[in-house]
Amino acid sequence: MLHPDDAAAATSATTNPGDAGQQADIDKFEQVLADYLAGEVDDDVFRVFRLHNGIYGQRQGGHNLMVRVKLPYGGISPDQLEMMAHIADEYSRGWGHLTTRQNVQFHFVQLERVPDVLRDLASVGLTTREACGDAVRNVTGCHLAGACPKEHLDITPWAQAAYRHFLRNPLNQRLPRKFKINFSGCDTDCGQAMFNDVGVIATTRTLADGTTEAGFRVFVAGGLGANPFPALALEEFTPREELMATIESVVRVFNATGERDNKLRARMKWVVQKLGWEETQRRILKERRFLLASSSWPGGIPAEVADAGDEPAGVDDQIPVTAIGQGTPVTIRSQDPYQRWDDGNVIRGRAKGTVSAIAYARLGDITSANFRALAAVQRELGATVRVTNRQNLAFRDLTEEQLPTLFARLEAIGMAEPGAELARDVVACPGADTCNLAVTQSRGLADAISARLDEEGLAEVGGVRFNISGCTNSCGQHHIADIGFSGAERRAHGQSAPGYTMLLGGYVGEEQIHFGERALRLPAKNAPEAAVRVVRRFAGEREAGESFRAWMERAGGVATLAAELKDLDEFPTPESAPDFYVDFGETGPYVAETGASECAT
Numbered sequence: 001m002l003h004p005d006d007a008a009a010a011t012s013a014t015t016n017p018g019d020a021g022q023q024a025d026i027d028k029f030e031q032v033l034a035d036y037l038a039g040e041v042d043d044d045v046f047r048v049f050r051l052h053n054g055i056y057g058q059r060q061g062g063h064n065l066m067v068r069v070k071l072p073y074g075g076i077s078p079d080q081l082e083m084m085a086h087i088a089d090e091y092s093r094g095w096g097h098l099t100t101r102q103n104v105q106f107h108f109v110q111l112e113r114v115p116d117v118l119r120d121l122a123s124v125g126l127t128t129r130e131a132c133g134d135a136v137r138n139v140t141g142c143h144l145a146g147a148c149p150k151e152h153l154d155i156t157p158w159a160q161a162a163y164r165h166f167l168r169n170p171l172n173q174r175l176p177r178k179f180k181i182n183f184s185g186c187d188t189d190c191g192q193a194m195f196n197d198v199g200v201i202a203t204t205r206t207l208a209d210g211t212t213e214a215g216f217r218v219f220v221a222g223g224l225g226a227n228p229f230p231a232l233a234l235e236e237f238t239p240r241e242e243l244m245a246t247i248e249s250v251v252r253v254f255n256a257t258g259e260r261d262n263k264l265r266a267r268m269k270w271v272v273q274k275l276g277w278e279e280t281q282r283r284i285l286k287e288r289r290f291l292l293a294s295s296s297w298p299g300g301i302p303a304e305v306a307d308a309g310d311e312p313a314g315v316d317d318q319i320p321v322t323a324i325g326q327g328t329p330v331t332i333r334s335q336d337p338y339q340r341w342d343d344g345n346v347i348r349g350r351a352k353g354t355v356s357a358i359a360y361a362r363l364g365d366i367t368s369a370n371f372r373a374l375a376a377v378q379r380e381l382g383a384t385v386r387v388t389n390r391q392n393l394a395f396r397d398l399t400e401e402q403l404p405t406l407f408a409r410l411e412a413i414g415m416a417e418p419g420a421e422l423a424r425d426v427v428a429c430p431g432a433d434t435c436n437l438a439v440t441q442s443r444g445l446a447d448a449i450s451a452r453l454d455e456e457g458l459a460e461v462g463g464v465r466f467n468i469s470g471c472t473n474s475c476g477q478h479h480i481a482d483i484g485f486s487g488a489e490r491r492a493h494g495q496s497a498p499g500y501t502m503l504l505g506g507y508v509g510e511e512q513i514h515f516g517e518r519a520l521r522l523p524a525k526n527a528p529e530a531a532v533r534v535v536r537r538f539a540g541e542r543e544a545g546e547s548f549r550a551w552m553e554r555a556g557g558v559a560t561l562a563a564e565l566k567d568l569d570e571f572p573t574p575e576s577a578p579d580f581y582v583d584f585g586e587t588g589p590y591v592a593e594t595g596a597s598e599c600a601t
Contacts, residue, residue, distance in 0.1 A: 053128055096371065153216075165302075179268065193219055226474070330343065377395075422462050425465075437470075440488070453535065468485045472486055
């Protein structure tokens with residue numbers, strides 16, 4: 001039964017059924033599920049089917065599943081926030097999880113109840129289709145798009161157009177592997193285009209007559225995982241009229257040339273390594289040239305853009321522009337709670353005078369009560385809200401006069417922590433809580449690092465970001481963090497123990513990407529101390545406005561910093577320190593248990 005506060009949002013699918021495509025998806029899922037439970041559909045076939053519908057397996061096995069809800073470019077409405085609360089209470093465990101790809105995930109959903117979840121989501125215009133599986137995944141974008149003083153174009157309608165174009169597109173039903181598309185409105189690249197299969201960054205060029213044309217730079221074949229690969233610029237400038245055809249051409253080349261027998265080498269980055277960049281580039285541009293002949297040609301200005309417009313937010317010359325992007329040297333000096341929040345979480349500079357503010361979601365988790373409270377404040381303030389790729393929420397289109405109200409509402413629910421998206425805001429994948437591939441409790445380490453930074457007075461250091469993955473696959477995006485950790489099994493004194501590889505100096509922005517360099521391996525229980533030592537030294541030595549990577553190079557590079565931490569790469573005996581052989585949040589001895597990968601299914 002719906003919580004009373006959800007009544008307006010979660011009307012039944014019969015009164016607000018969503019589009020015909022959603023209803024067809026739900027009807028088919030219900031029928032295939034019934035056939036599967038009756039033994040008429042093989043396990044491997046059903047696995048592929050449910051993944052394509054956004055339903056992912058958990059390490060707990062059985063009928064415990066994760067449901068991934070797509071939020072295109074992170075946008076979410078009050079009705080949808082209330083629906084998240086309903087899903088959390090009715091089908092999950094009272095909370096939802098924001099992901100780095102602007103989805104919301106719910107764990108421990110029982111397989112037999114999935115059709116009901118899909119109906120409830122459809123009632124507020126949401127779907128899980130192609131949120132997992134070998135498909136174009138959720139189209140992500142900068143959370144400040146349309147509200148950013150630095151943007152060249154508002155990429156919002158472009159991301160919406162891409163989302164609609166590929167959803168249920170016949171081209172998108174059985175790709176060699178997953179395919180990720182991202183948009184940023186300027187080269188600050190808050191959307192992190194540089195490690196996506198297609199990363200789109202708005203830009204401008206000066207024409208022969210001296211006028212300026214807005215368009216895009218399209219980057220191709222970026223990726224993280226065990227073998228990170230930087231995205232490559234397809235061409236110097238892509239006109240607005242050719243963007244959608246360009247994206248489809250990349251997908252078509254991937255569909256035709258991607259590896260289908262070895263899923264470990266099936267991403268777009270492997271196409272480039274197989275064919276070479278020049279040949280890959282040639283094929284994409286040739287595909288685009290002749291795509292006009294296709295009945296599904298998506299060229300020209302999409303209807304979404306024509307209807308909504310894509311003019312940039314512009315800059316108010318009277319308002320100092322808040323620094324944004326990775327490496328932002330935010331300083332929080334005040335002791336006043338509201339002023340501290342304003343210093344760390346508010347973004348200004350938009351021409352229309354409205355401001356944006358970040359609501360902090362620790363580890364990306366939001367309870368059902370907080371989902372409802374967030375919906376209420378969004379309605380109260382008339383704000384737009386987007387999920388950020390650092391697992392928080394951005395409230396936008398606010399007036400200066402509304403900021404104290406937003407702060408008060410967020411403080412009441414524990415989401416007004418100053419310095420959201422700074423040092424204390426550690427990003428982590430779900431880890432061994434639910435993932436079949438994870439070998440460590442990455443969320444537990446994230447909590448421990450955040451707590452240690454708080455204890456040492458370092459939680460509000462600007463210009464440093466932490467990301468943690470529970471294995472080498474980089475779902476926590478450890479490669480692009482200033483300080484990253486990747487989970488690994490260690491052996492010490494004849495026993496298995498949880499450990500991490502520490503990486504330093506990752507960065508994405510300004511149309512470039514640097515993957516973190518390996519520093520050293522550590523016992524899991526020593527990783528928080530290593531984090532504190534590095535942040536303490538960075539905070540004490542950096543020059544005004546200096547980025548973490550620039551400081552690291554000036555301090556002697558990763559080898560020098562690693563040498564100073566070498567004493568932490570030691571395991572005491574199990575008898576003297578048994579906790580080193582128990583992972584964060586666990587009570588029994590560490591065991592590296594992994595299951596069949598659905599990431600590679």
